[in-house]
Each structure stands twice: as structure tokens, then as C-alpha cells.
Amino acid sequence: MAIGKLYIGRKVRDLRETGKMTQGQFAERIGISTSYLNQIENNQRPVSASVLLALAEKFQIDIAELSTGEGDRLLSALSEALSDPLFETYSPSLQELKLVTQNAPGLAHALITCHQAYRRNSEQLAGFNDTLGRAAAMTETTPYEEVRDFFHFVDNYIHEIDVMAEALAGELGLGEGESHAALAGYLEKRHGVRIVRGPADEDYIRRFDPESRVLMMNPYAPAASRDFQIALQVAQLHAGRQVDAIAAAAGFRTDEAYEICRIGLHNYFAGALLLPYQKFLKAAMELRHDLELLAMRFNASLEQVCHRLSTLQRPGHKGVPIFFARIDRAGNITKRHSAARLQFARFGAACPLWNVHQAFEMPGRIIRQLAETPDGVRYLSLATQITKGGGGFRSAHPRYAIALGCEISYAGSFVYADGLDLGNRAGFDLIGISCRICERTKCAQRAVPPFKRKLIVDHDVRGPVPYKLAD
Structure with missing residues (x-):
């Protein structure tokens, strides 16, 4: 090699x-x-x-x-930023990009941040936004984006939090089977917190009163959501100081970003507590990543299982490198992480040829797809629809599609690869990352031309799109 x-x-x-x-x-x-x-x-x-x-x-x-990990994510983000027409006179080679991301990652992050500010500025100017003239509001990364990038570039794995949660899970006997009694008992004995059923006519899942030490739970919340929220309360009380220290060390520019990161870290602890690392990794390998069986074994939701699989990046004990995303019906990517070479676009919608969009058309099914990206890498992609919320007829039930997958070299670790002809390249759908950076010249689903490609318009010939891309 x-x-x-x-x-x-x-x-x-x-x-x-x-x-x-x-x-x-x-x-x-x-x-x-x-x-x-x-x-x-x-x-x-x-x-x-x-x-x-x-x-x-x-x-x-x-x-x-x-040789993989943050470098791949940083390389993808930098490459996407430099594909903007703003840099039309400069087309760095792959080797140049690698040198920057490997030797000067701080410079790469700074350039990506500058490009994000430029895009927000341009979009607001184009829309005659009423914030015109408020330079800071137009150019600063939003707190949510800043926290999303924090988790993205730490490989979606927080070692100190993960190990702490796993240790507590071992102490409480969590890992497989019913968790509610153990969590409730721990909260009451260790922290003096009593769990009660709350009224059903209020819009909440969990409400904690630190004065009375009462944790009120929505009685109609699904069991998996209920246990996760109780585990989140455990995170706040058990790992509060560690969470605060990690969020403070991240150096966020605003208090809002700091608080949003604390929420994310508490959620991370809760997931790691209910799905402890070693037990969950072992089960995933034994069950060949059968999502439904994993959800049943750990009394978790499909989304919780998929999200946890995306965090199995412990040094020396890594799981299969996967990509994971959650998308709403409008095509917005509301969660994303990739330990594989596939990196989601930071701007624009996801490729319409990706099977995640089909999940809304076939609820209750896990859809399989063999896909190939423009760089020639092939993937097994899984997608399914999930419904959030609980309650009755008048309650909101947001629907999302979640996608999970891996490179073909790891497909044998997934039960969903059974029966698929992984060696037949003709059986792979040609997908992209985002139209604005996709170089495919023959795509009937193209929404917009790619940046940095000259268009050729022939008024006598009409193909799937009204132009061709110059070589």
C-alpha cells in the first residue's frame, strides 16, 4: 500500500x-x-x-x-468555499488544498468563516434585507451555525463526555432493556429529584423546577423521548461542570452560541448514557447495523440509534465510518455528520437524486440505494421517514427523513447490503452533493448551473436543461 x-x-x-x-x-x-x-x-x-x-x-x-476525519471535512468545506465565483481566477489543485488543511487548519477555518460572512452579506443585499447597514448582523456566523461547525469539526465525538456517560451507565446497569426505573431511581436517590406526570394540555416534553426538585414529564410523550429527556436531566446534574468547561473552551463569540452548545453537549451525554459506547458498538456489529433491531434492543428511537452510530469515533475503538443526516420536507438539512468521505454541502439543497427525498413517499419503509458521487466513491445509502411528537389528533407531528450510509467497502457490515449487486457499477445511481458544486454534465434534475463552469446555449438543440457545460 x-x-x-x-x-x-x-x-x-x-x-x-x-x-x-x-x-x-x-x-x-x-x-x-x-x-x-x-x-x-x-x-x-x-x-x-x-x-x-x-x-x-x-x-x-x-x-x-x-488519514481520515477532520481533514476530509475541512478539505470539503474549503473546496466548496473556493468554488464560489468570487474566486473565479483561482482554482487550487487538490494537493494545494491538502497542504493548507493539513499544515494550516486554522487558516482554512478562517477562510471558511470569511466566505460564510460574504455569502450572508450577498444574500441579504440581494433581498434588500432591512438589516442593510448593520454590518455585524449581516456578516457574523449565527450561533446555531457556529455550534454546528464545532461538533462537525470535532468528528461529532466528545471523549470526556462519552466516557463519563459510559461509566455512569455501567453503574446504573443501563445499556439494554428498560431504562426508566434506573434513571428515575438515580435522580431521586442521588439528586433528590422526583419525577411526576404533568398536565397533558401544555406544550412541553420536560419541565424541571430546581427549587422544588420536581421534574414534570408530558404523559403523552413517546417512551423513547421520555427516557431521553430524563437522561438529559441526569446530564445537567451529573456532568454540568464538565459540559460548561468544554463549551467555554470552545471559544464561542456569543453567549447564545455558548448556551446552544451546552444544550448539544447535554444531549450528547444523554445519548451516550442510554446507548453506552462499548455495548452499543458491540450490538451494532452483532446485528449488522439493523436499525430496527438496535432500536428495540435499547428501547430507543430510530433517530437516536442513527445519531449514536454517527458518534462512534473513539480513538482505537471506532465503529464503521458513516454519514448521517436529517432533512425536513422542504429539503433543509437540520442535522448532519459524516465520518465517511461524503461531506454534505454547507449551502444549497441536497441532491434530488439522493434517496432521502423518497422516504417521504414511502413512510414506514427503510429504502436502500447504491449511489456514486462525482469523485467516483460509491456508497450504500439508507433512508426512512420519522414522525416526531406525540399526543392526539390536534398535536403537531413534524415529519423528517433520516439518511444513514457508508462507503461500499464497509457495506458488508450492514444487513441492508444483502441481496444487492455491489460489484455492478451500472447499478449505482449517480448522485451529487449540491447542484452549485456538482460537475456532472448530464443530469436531468439539475436545478442551477455549477459555479465556475461556462454555459453553452444552443437555440437549435434542447436537452434536459437549456444549456450545456463547457469542458
């Missing part, structure tokens, strides 16, 4: 710090000098093939794990 130059200093440092080793101890473990390790961790020198093999042997990790 040919191994190119890899600058993976952050990953090596994270691996060392996870093992609580000094540079000297870690260097001795893999047979290199401390000075060489220091250069690797600071991205001053690439890792050699012998060092990669030593890391794989000593720490039981796949070499592929070290």
Missing part, C-alpha cells in the same frame, strides 16, 4: 493524550525520538510508513483512521 505524506499531528497528539502519556513515553512506545514526535505533533514533519505501522500495532487502530 502506497502511503503519501501525512501530516496528522493533531490525531497523534489526541491519541497520546487519550492514553495519558508524555511525549517521551509515547515516543518510546512507538520507537522514535521525542524530538521527532514533537515535530510530528506540530505538523513540521509527516509521519513515515514505519511510524504508521507502529501506531497501528501498538494501539490497535486502522491506518485508514489516521
Whole structure:
């Protein structure tokens, strides 16, 4: 296997710090000098093939794990930003982009942030937004976007929170089967919190009164949602200081972003508590990622199962690298994460040829699709519709489609690959990421032309779209 130059200093440092080793101890473990390790961790020198093999042997990790991850996500985001017509005179090569993301990730993040501000500015100007002249409001990343990017670029895995939740799950005997009694008992004995049924005519799922130490639950909430909200209350009381420290260390620019991140971290703890890492990873492998069986075994919803699968990125014990997204009926991606090479577009709608859109047409079914992206990578993609909420006839029931998938090389780990001809390239649907950055020249579903491609209009010939793309 040919191994190119890899600058993976952050990953090596994270691996060392996870093992609580000094540079000297870690260097001795893999047979290199401390000075060489220091250069690797600071991205001053690439890792050699012998060092990669030593890391794989000593720490039981796949070499592929070290060459993927944040670099892929950052590379995708930077490439999308530079495809904007704003940079029409500059078309960086893939090698140039890799050098920037590997050696100067901070610069790449800064450029992406600048591009986000430019796009918001342009969109508001085009719409004659009444905030014209309020420069900060027009150019700043919204708190929600800032938090979304925080989770995106930490690989959707928070080690300290995940390990803490797993330890508590072991103490309470959580992992498979019914969790409600154990969670309720823990809250009452350890924190003096009593759970009561609330009135059914109010718009809430959970309401906590810190003075009376009463946690009021909506009696009509689905069992999976109820247990998750109780686990979230456990997160606030058990891991509050750790959550606050992580959110503070992220360096958000606004209090709103800080508070939104705290919500996200509490949710992360709740998911990791109900679906503890090692037990869930083992079950996922045993059941070959059968989503419905996993949901039944852990008394969880399909969305909770899919979301948890997207967080299985613990160094040395990673699950299958998957992509996960939740999309509403308007095509908005409301949740997204990818540990695979597939990276979701940050702007614009998702490709209409992706099977996630079909899920709304076939509720109750898990739809399979073999798909190939413009870079030639092939995937197994799964999609299904979910309905949120509870209550009766007059209650709101928001509907979403969730998508989950992996590269074809991992498809054998999924029961959904059975019966599919994975070796027949003609059986793969040609999908894109977003029309604005998709280079496919023959697509009947194209909504807008791609950036940086000259259009050829022939008034005598009409194809699927009224123009052709110049080579």
C-alpha cells in the first residue's frame, strides 16, 4: 500500500493524550525520538510508513483512521468555499488544498468563516434585507451555525463526555432493556429529584423546577423521548461542570452560541448514557447495523440509534465510518455528520437524486440505494421517514427523513447490503452533493448551473436543461 505524506499531528497528539502519556513515553512506545514526535505533533514533519505501522500495532487502530476525519471535512468545506465565483481566477489543485488543511487548519477555518460572512452579506443585499447597514448582523456566523461547525469539526465525538456517560451507565446497569426505573431511581436517590406526570394540555416534553426538585414529564410523550429527556436531566446534574468547561473552551463569540452548545453537549451525554459506547458498538456489529433491531434492543428511537452510530469515533475503538443526516420536507438539512468521505454541502439543497427525498413517499419503509458521487466513491445509502411528537389528533407531528450510509467497502457490515449487486457499477445511481458544486454534465434534475463552469446555449438543440457545460 502506497502511503503519501501525512501530516496528522493533531490525531497523534489526541491519541497520546487519550492514553495519558508524555511525549517521551509515547515516543518510546512507538520507537522514535521525542524530538521527532514533537515535530510530528506540530505538523513540521509527516509521519513515515514505519511510524504508521507502529501506531497501528501498538494501539490497535486502522491506518485508514489516521488519514481520515477532520481533514476530509475541512478539505470539503474549503473546496466548496473556493468554488464560489468570487474566486473565479483561482482554482487550487487538490494537493494545494491538502497542504493548507493539513499544515494550516486554522487558516482554512478562517477562510471558511470569511466566505460564510460574504455569502450572508450577498444574500441579504440581494433581498434588500432591512438589516442593510448593520454590518455585524449581516456578516457574523449565527450561533446555531457556529455550534454546528464545532461538533462537525470535532468528528461529532466528545471523549470526556462519552466516557463519563459510559461509566455512569455501567453503574446504573443501563445499556439494554428498560431504562426508566434506573434513571428515575438515580435522580431521586442521588439528586433528590422526583419525577411526576404533568398536565397533558401544555406544550412541553420536560419541565424541571430546581427549587422544588420536581421534574414534570408530558404523559403523552413517546417512551423513547421520555427516557431521553430524563437522561438529559441526569446530564445537567451529573456532568454540568464538565459540559460548561468544554463549551467555554470552545471559544464561542456569543453567549447564545455558548448556551446552544451546552444544550448539544447535554444531549450528547444523554445519548451516550442510554446507548453506552462499548455495548452499543458491540450490538451494532452483532446485528449488522439493523436499525430496527438496535432500536428495540435499547428501547430507543430510530433517530437516536442513527445519531449514536454517527458518534462512534473513539480513538482505537471506532465503529464503521458513516454519514448521517436529517432533512425536513422542504429539503433543509437540520442535522448532519459524516465520518465517511461524503461531506454534505454547507449551502444549497441536497441532491434530488439522493434517496432521502423518497422516504417521504414511502413512510414506514427503510429504502436502500447504491449511489456514486462525482469523485467516483460509491456508497450504500439508507433512508426512512420519522414522525416526531406525540399526543392526539390536534398535536403537531413534524415529519423528517433520516439518511444513514457508508462507503461500499464497509457495506458488508450492514444487513441492508444483502441481496444487492455491489460489484455492478451500472447499478449505482449517480448522485451529487449540491447542484452549485456538482460537475456532472448530464443530469436531468439539475436545478442551477455549477459555479465556475461556462454555459453553452444552443437555440437549435434542447436537452434536459437549456444549456450545456463547457469542458
